[in-house]
Amino acid sequence: MTRLLNGISWVGLAVVGLAVSACGKTDTKPEATTDQKPATPAKADDSTRFKGQTLNLLTWEGYADPKFTKGFEEKYGVTVKGTYFGSSDELVAKLKSSPGVYDVVSPSSDVAYSLVQGGLIEPIDTSKISSFNDLAKEIRDMDDAKKGDKLYGIPFTWGPDYLIYDANVVKEEPKSWKVFYDPQYKGKVSLWDDISNIYLVGQIMGLDKDKPEALYNMTEEQLAEAKKKLVELKPQVRKYWATAGELNDLFKNKEVVLAVGWPLTVGTLNKEGMNLKGVVPEEGATGWIDRLMIPSSSKNKELATLYLDYVTQPKAQALVMDATGGYCVANSKASEHLAEDYKKSPCVTEAANYFKRLNFWRYAKDRKRYNEVWNEIKSAQ
Amino acid sequence: MTKSPPSPRRRALLFLVLPTSLWLLFFLVLPYCGLLVQSFLGTNEFGDVVFSPTLDPWKSFFKKSLYTGTLFYTFKIAAIVTFASVAFSVPLAYFIAFKLTRGKQLVYTLVVVPLWVSYIVRAYAWKIILGREGILNTFLQWTGITHAPVEAFLYSQWAIVIGLVHIYTPFVLMPVYTAFENIPRPLIEASKDLGAGRLTTFLRVVLPLALPGVIAGSTFAFVLTLGDFLGPLLLGGTDTMMISNIVQNLFGTSNDRPLGSVVGMVMLAIVLLVLEATARAEKSFASLESGRGRFGGTA
Numbered sequence: 263m264t265r266l267l268n269g270i271s272w273v274g275l276a277v278v279g280l281a282v283s284a285c286g287k288t289d290t291k292p293e294a295t296t297d298q299k300p301a302t303p304a305k306a307d308d309s310t311r312f313k314g315q316t317l318n319l320l321t322w323e324g325y326a327d328p329k330f331t332k333g334f335e336e337k338y339g340v341t342v343k344g345t346y347f348g349s350s351d352e353l354v355a356k357l358k359s360s361p362g363v364y365d366v367v368s369p370s371s372d373v374a375y376s377l378v379q380g381g382l383i384e385p386i387d388t389s390k391i392s393s394f395n396d397l398a399k400e401i402r403d404m405d406d407a408k409k410g411d412k413l414y415g416i417p418f419t420w421g422p423d424y425l426i427y428d429a430n431v432v433k434e435e436p437k438s439w440k441v442f443y444d445p446q447y448k449g450k451v452s453l454w455d456d457i458s459n460i461y462l463v464g465q466i467m468g469l470d471k472d473k474p475e476a477l478y479n480m481t482e483e484q485l486a487e488a489k490k491k492l493v494e495l496k497p498q499v500r501k502y503w504a505t506a507g508e509l510n511d512l513f514k515n516k517e518v519v520l521a522v523g524w525p526l527t528v529g530t531l532n533k534e535g536m537n538l539k540g541v542v543p544e545e546g547a548t549g550w551i552d553r554l555m556i557p558s559s560s561k562n563k564e565l566a567t568l569y570l571d572y573v574t575q576p577k578a579q580a581l582v583m584d585a586t587g588g589y590c591v592a593n594s595k596a597s598e599h600l601a602e603d604y605k606k607s608p609c610v611t612e613a614a615n616y617f618k619r620l621n622f623w624r625y626a627k628d629r630k631r632y633n634e635v636w637n638e639i640k641s642a643q
Numbered sequence: 644m645t646k647s648p649p650s651p652r653r654r655a656l657l658f659l660v661l662p663t664s665l666w667l668l669f670f671l672v673l674p675y676c677g678l679l680v681q682s683f684l685g686t687n688e689f690g691d692v693v694f695s696p697t698l699d700p701w702k703s704f705f706k707k708s709l710y711t712g713t714l715f716y717t718f719k720i721a722a723i724v725t726f727a728s729v730a731f732s733v734p735l736a737y738f739i740a741f742k743l744t745r746g747k748q749l750v751y752t753l754v755v756v757p758l759w760v761s762y763i764v765r766a767y768a769w770k771i772i773l774g775r776e777g778i779l780n781t782f783l784q785w786t787g788i789t790h791a792p793v794e795a796f797l798y799s800q801w802a803i804v805i806g807l808v809h810i811y812t813p814f815v816l817m818p819v820y821t822a823f824e825n826i827p828r829p830l831i832e833a834s835k836d837l838g839a840g841r842l843t844t845f846l847r848v849v850l851p852l853a854l855p856g857v858i859a860g861s862t863f864a865f866v867l868t869l870g871d872f873l874g875p876l877l878l879g880g881t882d883t884m885m886i887s888n889i890v891q892n893l894f895g896t897s898n899d900r901p902l903g904s905v906v907g908m909v910m911l912a913i914v915l916l917v918l919e920a921t922a923r924a925e926k927s928f929a930s931l932e933s934g935r936g937r938f939g940g941t942a
Contacts (some may be wrong), residue, residue, distance in 0.1 A: 349895065349896060351895060351896045351897070351898055352895060354690070354898065355895070355898070358691070376688075376690070379689070380689040380691075449794050496881045496882060499881045500794075500798055500881075501880065501881065502800045502879075502881060504876065515774050515775065515776055516775055516776050517774065517775050517797075517798075552750050576725050627688070629897065629898075630690075630897050630898070631894065632895070633896055633897035633899075634707075634709065637709055637884065637889060637892060638709050640881065640882065640884045641709055641712060641713050641716070641882070641884045643716075643880050643881060
């Protein structure tokens, strides 16, 4: 026992020291640096001005692909370096723990709001974004990227969390999410390991019929009801998938025939000979918007603005869709530059319909509670 | 009062102890203290930890069955894994130590070789074996034992247990084997000379002498399973979340670092207690040669 006691007294000693230093550290909240001077207008010698500099992106996987960054690098003689993150929350953690490192980030609409409100993001001078007016209005002007009358982010890519089914097994197109509860598909369903399942059940309950934001502000009673429904669904579920790659494996190994997922899965697996289809059921589906933002701690804001201008132009956006295997892109004019395959993508043919029917992720004020409920569902035996 | 300068011996001792102490301080004690302090703090609406001392994270932990229930479930899995690893290791180690005359080293190496393969690769191998269209199901249907694929193999509690037992059995086998090897052979002969049968000799002479090895191995399996989070992630089903998955979720997803720190501190306390308890148990079963302990000396 002496070993243990020794250890504890050590701990006690260090606690005092740490408490003092922690005091100083946590008291200084990051302050918004909105009073900074706006970037000077682009000049004619832009092509040589930035030569040799490096632009650091902190993005979702695939969002720093040389397929579309190369043109920018050549134009300005710079290097674009990408660091990937695996979840919205990881982005927040990385950005907060290393200020000054990243010049462009790509948060989704669920955390964009808190980054902007928390003062971590620089407002965007939209006059410098040449394609600004071609970016889909429906997702461009949403609240999550706004503070006051300023815009803090522009849409880059977007897509649905829709219902994917193996059309070789499920012969009839499912009309409702309720197909997940169908006894004949017991043990053949896969849900994403994420709080978005709570939004999904909220849609089945019809919460967002009148107010889309209701999904993200559920009351404790509504959460309890959603929890009950998701626990009931557990025997139907084979596995909660954590990455898009895992969902691919589940479909390929015939473990599941129904799932919530992204167009990426349908595109990837159909290329390998499967017959998957994606559908937005009658209750609707949620969707995501990945935005491009410039952290207020960035040291290369001018170059970052030029990058935002570059990657939202039609040609670059078409390359983005190609590089990501078919993610929907924000610039509608991109479709002119797409390969035939991608022109048939629902992102292009059904975009207007999607914007109407998708309930895009928003900031959930009590995200912590949503996460806790999701964990309670997972731990229910 | 005058202070005499430290003697050269003391200075040398300081020189020896200082680097390790600093190492421990910076890489073990301070990080854990950070966790401890953080576990008493609150967060603001953006998830930043703010300096406002509170007991709330601790209250949430003990009040909500999510945390205590998951902890209990983790214990259950750890106990099953430990028991199964020991059940595999003891006969195998016994066989290698006492029955094999040739090829001892080879068999031992074969058992330990899986340790060289990454955990994740082994978990994926189990997916290939246990899946709906996996090797096991294909075989069972080919032989006609089952007619439809058995789904309970993969993505279940048992898949986790199988995967973890595969991973931790070598950890248990090594100390058990060493303990068997160190048993003086004359003792076994003496037991037989005094009329004890094989089973009695094993139960009353061999096993007690090997107990420190079994305890050391069990501790490995138990403590490592307690902290495991890849097993549930890769092989587990929809209701097999373990405590480390919650820690990962609290730090990585919900950004609730105070509560995550609470779970971390509770885990640390449990592991320290287990280590302390097993260290004592090992001592009380200490080897014969030392002349101390329950089975040594003159008792």
